[in-house]
Amino acid sequence: MLQIGMFLGDRYEILEKIGTGGMADVYKARCHKLNRLVAVKVLKPEYCRDKSFVSRFRVEAQAAAGLTHPNIVNVYDVGDEGDMHYIVMELVEGITLKEYIAKKGKLDIRESIGITIQVAQGMNAAHQQHIIHRDIKPQNIIISKDGKVKVTDFGIAHAASGDTINSSSGTMGSVHYTSPEQARGGYCDERSDIYSLGIALYEMLTGQVPFDGDNTVAVALAHIQNEMVPPRQLNPTIPVSLEKIILKCTQKKPERRYTTAVELIADLRKALMMPDQDFVKAAPKEDMSNTQMIGVGTLSAIREGEQEDADSSGQAFASEGGQQTGSAEGEVPDGYEDAEDYDDDQMEYDDEEEYDDGRYDEDFDDDEDLKDSRFDKVILGAGITVAVVIVVLALYVIARAFNIFPGGGGKETETSATESAIEGTTLASTQTRMPNLIGASVNDVDSIMASSFLKASYQYEYSDEYEKNYVCRQQYEEGEILDKQTTVTVWISKGKEESKMPDVVGKTEEQAMAELRSLNLNLNIKQETEYSADQEAGRVTRTNPSKDQDLKTGDTVTVYISLGEEAEEVEVPDLFKLTQAEAASRLAERKLSLGEVKEDYSPNVEAGHVISQDIVSGTKVEAGTRVGIVISKGKQTEMVRIPSVVNSTEAEAKKTLEDAKLKVNVTTEHNDSVDAGRVISQSPSADTEVEEGTVVTIVISLGKEVVYHEIPDMRTMVEGYIRGNMTALNLIPVFEYGTDSSVEEGQCYAQDVPPGTKLPEGSVVKFYINRPPSTNSGDNAG
Structure with missing residues (x-):
């Protein structure tokens, strides 16, 4: 017995029981490996001993686990512990569509279309994987708190294939929503789900199901034989196009319905945009019950009822044991529940409280027929008979194939030709056809290939669609003609490609999304936000699953994005007439920061002080909020145009500028072209418009710049040498002649400016040259 607080698989802690049904109980649990809440569906103990029920329970898990879609309740895990079998699935908080219809009476047009589109999208995802739900009804449709519509309960879903036929021993589905072909126990495909969805849409818009009766047989016969009341007769507000969509979905013959859910979705979207237009290519012209098993006797009664008057359907039926049982009018035969007595409200729902999780209640009936010994005997007998026939046929085919029967060599050719004629082409005795291996176990491949006289070679690859x-x-398509003993390459699934959850904590949202998508696992990435003291806003705080956890294709990954540290509310202070530094300090005291700083003139506030702030003082804001201020530039002054003072004397320039209410700054420099004492230039330049009191800088000329040279020592130098050096220094040499025995004749023995003295260019320097008296007469300085 499962108890609150117990663990399943050392991972799932049972928290509370949230639903129950004919076959299973549903519990709310916590997955401690991924730290999330889940729903755990546990097969009831009395059915764990029944291999057929356990098998059916596993089929549910296998069918649903392969589906990942926003409009389907996800299945996360399946397991068993001892004799206990369970499925772990997404925990959805919401209300069933059946309860929603009961609460509102009927739904409006746009809401009904929106719900139907979402259900059809979920169906389409299943159909693309060849899975038929076979029990689409409002009880199996959940509307979550955020408005998301999800299809649940794939307990009777069936993996469809080209030869999907309902068992003659029973047919599944809730009778008020079942398709005619399901009621007959005939071929069931995607169009059967479309029929059931059409009935659900009818109920959404009218508040009632189109077919009702005293018992399941009467309702099933009505689906097969009767025409429904057009929904517009019950609700005139239904647009013509939407009525035609319903009528097309619910055609008796599957080929007259929508072929795929995609086609249905397209017309529903048109109905939203063009409700009164005639675009539906349609052929002319509620149930509160749980999912039931329609037994052999009931199925026979339905089939017989198609040939009899529908009014007799409630009178007498073949019992499961083959005997006739009578009942008074309105009485339900053994093994069937009255439709009026079905109780879908196995969960409580309060408008003022949160939705109960009882939506996971199973819709399988507690039909006593399932446990009736007579029924078991009928099923057992039928099963044995079918098994014997299959074995005999198989032995016969194998015997013919290996030429066991007398008659020898011609038989194989004859058999091959006969079998090939069925395919439309006669094969030679050396030829065979490629069988279909897709979906087959690797353990069965060799035997399947051998039966077709072929061999297999194996390669392995990851697959999102097929289990390990x-x-x-396969190398060749089914039916392709090959030579016998050909070796065919077959690819075996390694299961979904697995990876490890990368560490994206601390990365930006964009970086995290890019890294997850780069794994190419087609992950269902969800984003949540939360406050964090460790990560700045916009960065990842954590993920579910966490880093290094296993990831498979299609897994759901939740990424939590930081909103920054959750801030307390503080009051904005008054910053009026504070300096900028004082304002910043005052804000910091309140855990606020200085925002944008602007400047403006103010006749009343001193320059450098706050005139105003962009958040009014006293306002409550989050800590860390930035508060902008405007700083005063003082009283605004008049603008003046700067006059030209170039070439004016310094005194003239000062007077002109001061008369214009400007201030003057004087600098000097040498200039070869402007006389000393006059203005060379001004800044700002003339005609510039500036505020009163602006400083104008004028440059006064010092005249041509004077260059000084140091006088070298020319003693003992001859006259020609001295003349060349002085000319190079822009100095003027003058020579006088005399006699001095200290130097040789023609050399300088003295100069009037001592060596090392600095003289301006153009200065005269006198040099004395030694010359004897006989040669001095008549000589001039020169």
Whole structure:
């Protein structure tokens, strides 16, 4: 017995029981590995001993686990512990569509279309994987708190294939929503789900199901034989196009319905945009019950009822044991519940409180027929008979194939030709056809290939669609003609490609999304936000699953994005007439920061002080909020145009500028072209418009710049040498002649300016040259 607080698989802690049904109980649990809440569906103990029920329970898990779609309740895990079998699935908080219809009476047009589109999208995802739900009804449709519509309960879903036929021993589905072909126990495909969705849409818009009766047989016969009341007769507000969509979905013959859910979705979207237009290519012209097993006797009664008057359907039916049982009018035969007595409200729902999780209640009936010994005997007998026939046929085919029967060599050719004629082409005795291996177990491939006289070679690859060790691809298409003993390459699935959850904590949202998508696992990435003291806003705080956890294709990953540290509310202070530094300090005291700083003139506030702030003082804001201020530039002055003072004397320039209410700054420099004492230039330049009191800088000329040279020592130098050096220094040499025995004749023995003295260019320097008296007469300085 499962108890609150127990663990399943050392991972799932049972928290509370949230639903129950005919076959299973549903519990709310916590997955401690991924730290999330889940729903755990546990098969009831009385059915764990029944291999057929356990098998059916596993089929539910296998069918649903392969589906990942926003409009389907996700299945996360499946397991068993001892004799206990369970499925772990997404925990959805919401209300069933059946309860929603009961609460509102009927839904409006746009709401009904929106719900139907979402259900059809979920169906389409299943149909693309060849899975038929076979029990689409409002009880199996959940509307979550955020408005998301999800299809649940794939307990009777069936993996469809080209030869999907309902078992003659029973047919599944809730009778008020079942398709005619399901009621007959005939071929069931995607169009059967479309029929059931059409009935659900009818109920959404009218508040009632189109067919009702005293018992399941009467309702099933009505689906097969009767025409429904057009929904517009019950609700005139239904647009013509939407009525035609319903009528097309619910055609008796599947080929007259929508072929795919995609086609249905397209017309529903048109109905939203063009409700009164005639675009539906349609053929002319509620149930509160749980999912039931329609037994052999009931199915026979339905089939017989198609040939009899529908009014007799409630009178007498063949019992499961083959005997006739009578009942008074309105009485339900053994093994069937009155439709009026079905109780879908196995969960409580209060408008003022949160939705109960009882939506996971199973819709399987507690039909006593399932446990009736007579029924078991009928099923057992039928099963044995079918098994014997299959074995005999198989032995016969094998015997013919290996030429066991007398008659020898011609038989194989004859058999091959006969079998090939069925395919439309006669094969030679050396030829065979490629069988379909897709979905087959690797353990069965060799025997299947051998029966077709072929051999297999194996390669392995990851597959999102097929489980590990099952065929996901084959070299040749089914039916292709090959030579016998040809070796065919077969690809075996390694299961979904797995990876490890990368560490994206601390990265930006964009970086985290890019890294997750780069894994190419087609992940269902969800984003949540939360406050964090460790990560700045916009960065990842944590993920679910956490880093290094296993990831498979299609897994759901939740990324939590930081909103920054959750801030307390503080009051904005008054910053009026404070300096900028004082304002910043005052804000910091309140855990606020200085925002944008602007400047403006103010006749009343001193320059450098706050005139105003962009958040009024006293306002409550989050800590860390930035508060902008405007700083005063003082009283605004008049603008003046700067006059030209170039070439004016310094005194003239000062007077002109001061008369214009400007201030003057004087600098000097040498200039070869402007006389000393006059203005060379001004800044700002003339005609510039500036405020009163602006400083204008004028440059006064010092005249041509004077260059000084140091006088070298020319003693003992001859006259020609001295003349060349002085000329190079822009100095003027003058020579006088005399006699001095200290130097040789023609050399300088003295100069009037001592060596090392600095003289301006153009200065005269006198040099004395030694010359004897006989040669001095008549000589001039020169």
